[in-house]
Amino acid sequence: MKTTTTSTRANAVGAIALKDFTAVRRSKGVVLPMLIVPFLLLVVLPLIVGIAARNAHPPDVSSMLRTLPGGLARPILALPPRERLLVLVDGYLLAPLFLIVPLMLAAVLAADAFAGEKERKTLESLLHQPVPDRDLFLAKLLGAFVPAVAISWIGFACFAVVVNLTAWPVAHHLIVPTMLWTVVIFWVAPAVAALGLGVMVRVSARASSTQEANQLGGAVILPLIFLAVGQSTGLLLVTLPAAIGIGAVVWIVALSLVARGAQRFTRDRMARAI
């Protein structure tokens, strides 16, 4: 007799996702690291750049710009010297660095949602509820994915305010959002969050604690962060089509990881790991 309705299942998925987020919000040990990195990256850094640009003698970035391919450097070099630093850093270089935020948030939240249940010994009582395996998995994913993307977007909104407020006296126009930022925010950032989830889902199946999951996940995620840092220093360049392409590749990898994680997410497997 199958009596579960779609609304009941949606209810259950929502309840689990909400519970996970509520519980995480109350863990200082999880929340603080989650907020410090975005704060430094999206508030402190653009503030420093803005102050530097308003300085009587702003740093000259033209020599650095000349080393970059013409496609990117030319429009920046065409700007007044005081605007070049703002546009280069806030408009281009911080965009890939920003991706650390959804990646890290998704990884931390997913580790808490998957490995954390084992560590807190709450997994068994969850498995005893009449919720299909697939819904449990979906709830856990959403409980990490939605807050990770939402906080990233809120972070970007703060970033945009700080950048434009500090840049206005110099540039007299909005520096962000640009088309590149729009693609990064709405296309690449969710993909990167999904990638963080995909990695942590796999890793959490083997880990018995959140810390262990974070350590194992870090081994996979750290190289991605280094790639973003390398990108932001100009070693690699992202043009708009490249950002769209990179986003697509990340989505494909992330979704295949999540799909494989879903296949392995069975009650029997989890109950044997309790």
Next chain:
Amino acid sequence: MDVGSAVHTEDLTVSFGAEKALDGLTFEVDAGEVVALLGPNGAGKTTTVRLLNGLLSPDRGSSRVLGFDPVTDGDDVRRRTGVMTEQSGLDERLTALENVVFIARMRGLSAEQATTQARNLLERFGIAHRANDRVQGFSTGQRKRVALARALLHEPDILFLDEPTAGLDPEATRDVLDLLATLAAEHGRTVLLCTHFLGEAGRLCQRMAVLHRGRLRAFGRPDDLAARIWRGVPVELDLGAPADERTLAALRRARGVISAQPTPSGARVDVEERAAVPPLVANLVQMEVPVFGAVPRPPTVEEIYFAIQEGAE
């Protein structure tokens, strides 16, 4: 499977790696019955609960719970069962109320219904005054009460209690046992109680299943199991002092007496049936042996359990 059976298992077997956690479990629990699953740690009690609720799939054998197969109809089973796990399973970062409401929401109740139902249950289990406190600071007894509220909020037909008094002090143990005795008596609810505390099993259960290293060693009513192990009915005779040789000889000669041993307060006599007791006492009185009491004392669950376990070793 009988029409009235709530749980039926047939050769249920599961291994974790090379080790058999449960080996060929076959038993049946009637609807409305309270059955204790007894055994030391690692006997297979929790594994049985997990199999019966569809958390684990057996390597061999099958089971039916309320007519459903836990392997294929796990959610149907779990919708009708309530499980209180040994670890309580509460999220310490949530309040008592939030912990219960969370489960109620997962079981399909609206937010309003869930809150009302959760408050009622917390009230009933005497923990309403801490409803809005985070579970982090709760004692083990308070956690058990919240866990019981979660297990019962959907009025399950079968209640699985996995070590419900583990980690409790004597007072909290008594409180929880009183609560469980009430619950077991309600609406003819079927209860499967996993424990290695034999006193609570003796107090609550009608039948007991003794597990040892994954195998079922005995299953039945305590009286029946005792009858299989020991011949006769033990009777405690209070004679005010250990029985002397003359008294013991007279007891051993009496009709219906199987054996007689001295005890610090008199003698323990095994008789074939209760009816043998009055003439026995009359005989002692005639011999001018003071008799302060003669109480047939069936073996305790503890004595039965250890006799079975010793036989299994």
